[in-house]
Amino acid sequence: MSAAxxxxxxxxxxxxxxxxxxxxxxxxxxxxxxxxxxxxxxxFPTRVAGEVPVITVDGSWLRSQLVGSxxxxxxxxxxxxxxxxxxxxxxxxxxxAAAEAWRAARCGEAEKEAWLSLAxxxxxxxxxxxxxxxxxxxxxxxxxxQTALPRVRLxxxxxxxxxxxxxxxxxxxxSLVNASACAAGALAVAHAASLIERGAASIVLCGGADxxxxxxxxxxMSRLLAPSPRNELDACRPxxxxxxxxxxxxxxxxxxxxxxxxxxRRNVRPLARILGWGSTQDAYRATAPRPDGSAASRAIQxxxxxxxxxxxxxxxxxxxxxxxxxxxxxxxxxxxxxxxAHADHVPxxxxxxxxxxxxxxxxxxELAACLLPFERGLLPGTAHHRDRDPxxxxxxxxxxxxxxxxxxxxxxxxxxxxxxxxxxxxxxxx
Amino acid sequence: MSRATISGFxxxxxxxxHVEEVARRxxxxxxxxxxxxxxxxxxxxxxxxxxxxxxxxQPRQRRFLRRMGLFALEVATEALAHARLxxxxxxxxxxxxxxxxxxxxxxxxxxxxQQANADDAWExxxxxxxxxxxxxxxxxxxxxxxxxxxxxxxxxxxxGGANAGAQALGAxxxxxxxxxxxxxxxxxxxxxxxPETLVELAARGAATTRGAERLAAPYAEDAAGFVPGEAxxxxxLERPSDAGARSLASIEAVDTxxxxxxxxxxxxxxxxxxxxxxxxxxxxxxxxxxxxLDFAERACLAERAGPSAALCCxxxxxxxxxAxxxxxxxxxxxxxxxxxxxxxxxxxxxxxDGPLRVITQPEPTLARSVLGISTGAPGLVGIVRVExx
Numbered sequence: 076m077s078a079a080x081x082x083x084x085x086x087x088x089x090x091x092x093x094x095x096x097x098x099x100x101x102x103x104x105x106x107x108x109x110x111x112x113x114x115x116x117x118x119f120p121t122r123v124a125g126e127v128p129v130i131t132v133d134g135s136w137l138r139s140q141l142v143g144s145x146x147x148x149x150x151x152x153x154x155x156x157x158x159x160x161x162x163x164x165x166x167x168x169x170x171x172a173a174a175e176a177w178r179a180a181r182c183g184e185a186e187k188e189a190w191l192s193l194a195x196x197x198x199x200x201x202x203x204x205x206x207x208x209x210x211x212x213x214x215x216x217x218x219x220x221q222t223a224l225p226r227v228r229l230x231x232x233x234x235x236x237x238x239x240x241x242x243x244x245x246x247x248x249x250s251l252v253n254a255s256a257c258a259a260g261a262l263a264v265a266h267a268a269s270l271i272e273r274g275a276a277s278i279v280l281c282g283g284a285d286x287x288x289x290x291x292x293x294x295x296m297s298r299l300l301a302p303s304p305r306n307e308l309d310a311c312r313p314x315x316x317x318x319x320x321x322x323x324x325x326x327x328x329x330x331x332x333x334x335x336x337x338x339x340r341r342n343v344r345p346l347a348r349i350l351g352w353g354s355t356q357d358a359y360r361a362t363a364p365r366p367d368g369s370a371a372s373r374a375i376q377x378x379x380x381x382x383x384x385x386x387x388x389x390x391x392x393x394x395x396x397x398x399x400x401x402x403x404x405x406x407x408x409x410x411x412x413x414x415x416a417h418a419d420h421v422p423x424x425x426x427x428x429x430x431x432x433x434x435x436x437x438x439x440x441e442l443a444a445c446l447l448p449f450e451r452g453l454l455p456g457t458a459h460h461r462d463r464d465p466x467x468x469x470x471x472x473x474x475x476x477x478x479x480x481x482x483x484x485x486x487x488x489x490x491x492x493x494x495x496x497x498x499x500x501x502x503x504x505x
Numbered sequence: 506m507s508r509a510t511i512s513g514f515x516x517x518x519x520x521x522x523h524v525e526e527v528a529r530r531x532x533x534x535x536x537x538x539x540x541x542x543x544x545x546x547x548x549x550x551x552x553x554x555x556x557x558x559x560x561x562x563q564p565r566q567r568r569f570l571r572r573m574g575l576f577a578l579e580v581a582t583e584a585l586a587h588a589r590l591x592x593x594x595x596x597x598x599x600x601x602x603x604x605x606x607x608x609x610x611x612x613x614x615x616x617x618x619q620q621a622n623a624d625d626a627w628e629x630x631x632x633x634x635x636x637x638x639x640x641x642x643x644x645x646x647x648x649x650x651x652x653x654x655x656x657x658x659x660x661x662x663x664x665g666g667a668n669a670g671a672q673a674l675g676a677x678x679x680x681x682x683x684x685x686x687x688x689x690x691x692x693x694x695x696x697x698x699x700p701e702t703l704v705e706l707a708a709r710g711a712a713t714t715r716g717a718e719r720l721a722a723p724y725a726e727d728a729a730g731f732v733p734g735e736a737x738x739x740x741x742l743e744r745p746s747d748a749g750a751r752s753l754a755s756i757e758a759v760d761t762x763x764x765x766x767x768x769x770x771x772x773x774x775x776x777x778x779x780x781x782x783x784x785x786x787x788x789x790x791x792x793x794x795x796x797x798l799d800f801a802e803r804a805c806l807a808e809r810a811g812p813s814a815a816l817c818c819x820x821x822x823x824x825x826x827x828a829x830x831x832x833x834x835x836x837x838x839x840x841x842x843x844x845x846x847x848x849x850x851x852x853x854x855x856x857x858d859g860p861l862r863v864i865t866q867p868e869p870t871l872a873r874s875v876l877g878i879s880t881g882a883p884g885l886v887g888i889v890r891v892e893x894x
Contacts, residue, residue, distance in 0.1 A: 119631075246764055252665040255644070294627065299637070357653075358652040492646065494645060
């Protein structure tokens, strides 16, 4: 069995493009929640978000962010630009994050055998496509296509980002798209580690990308009443007594995960080891987590068991921490059930207050945040957490990051309908 | 290569909702293609469809699931009962679906008064969305509700894409192998019959634009596009030692992508076939009904399985089934091989020249195993190998 290590990371978040901006924002304890600017959301019930600071994602913006791409890659970028692929913001975000991870891991020709394991959000439909096509309460399907190629009209396919990444990097390995809602990002990385462990692959480009910041996405989320009803910049307050809902975020985080042997052979410095992972389902309700946290607790226990570690090994927990009343309490119960008395001593934080909930990509970007302790000796803070809810009986880190040296971190990700995933990372052996 | 044992299954296909009926109609050479019964598609380039007839019977979860998700829930429940298993901490769910299919009846009230610049979008209709609209379109909603209905509390995952069924099978087999679960319920559901999908398939020349009277079959000399279809299917997988006498067949699955934007090329297909081929397998072909693709597939299969290997095509009868194809092929052939019969390629009157022994009439067989091949854009391949115990 091969050990899986992370050798490259790339991030696009509300802090900006690049892992440097991401780690910088977290290190300074900032929040990047703003009023939505990429379209007019003034009439929507939800008007704040963790929005990537770009109004329009298009080919020229992407080219300005991509460093040293080949002529062939530029040509593919043009092709997808013409097809309108980047109207789905997550596609561009995924590409930028993947390019950064690929470059950071010093991937070259030999690494093109990589598999792809991605977590991607829903297919997106675009409101601007519908108005010219709708007539008398129906869609006129015979109307002329709105884009150069009809295949991207009206919706961006679920695996479009995977297709773009596969072709941009000329990858030759299989491609998997994990669509397990808000746990998908963590599961996609866990799957990558599983492929490495069993020897099916020696290198995987993995992670997640998502954006629901468009009128249809925001409209649907608003009707669901999941976002905080307050449109303040501190709307998401994980584990706080006054928490009342989530804030929508967008962005991407991508990783190069490879076998330790391959990384050593290539002389690439690992950023972390992926030690274990576990997944369970609540089997409880569609719209609420299991209140006793028992299934989430088993996911944590399975991840630790797979890592062959006891609870006392965990030095930091990056929580799912949505800032919704039910989730945070159930997660705190699950952590305490899995870690027992050790839960008193383990710092816990959530970065959703600072960046919002990236949905399918949340597990991936929060796993990137788990590299901060290893890279900078800092545990991320919990933006807008000021008044701890006694029902969330865990040691929540406040708004400022906490300096600490830890060897093992735990990441929780929970999704719609009670999908639970936990991943254990360890400091890289140098 | 790891494998698992099939101990239960269920399906909903355009040829029926019970494996006996599906096998009987396959052997009779029936095709499910007809003028699209789901909606009036007479103005579309592709007017034919292979649809599941009837509606799902799961009223309880209609708040969260639409048609294909409800079918998925039905087959999941039936398959688990067929395997005589129950839920629990060690039952995992592994789902595959082709991608979001918009539910236009739900969307149009919110969309019909919108402007192209999205001005005032909330007041112009988005406020009319059902509160659960987002959940109804969520990618893993069928898996989440199946977990709840069946008390499945083990590992869970939903894959997306045209070969997501094969991906789900592969993940389930691995989970059994490493002991992460003791039983795996694998479910795949997909429909290609939604308006925007039909527009896309016809625009890239994949779906047929012919009427029923001129419809050609895959591997025919006048093949000109496939018939879009839909299906939901479920398999219960266990380790061979656990299934014991309940074993119906063994199964292996592989999947890949070749980085192409369209249909996958023959080279990547050939490499994948080599991983599962043992000799003497029947081939259940991808049936893309395009002369070049059909010939390339036959050539690469013949190179590896021999020029006289038998070629069937269940997808000619049922239409292209997207993410559900791999599971439907596995179920159909577990029954057909048990009956020791190979089905003809439905509708195939004049096979194109090329290698492999194209099956045009039902014929007896002593074969014990089959390779079921399915493909889709972008460059995706899924292959299952099913072998009788």
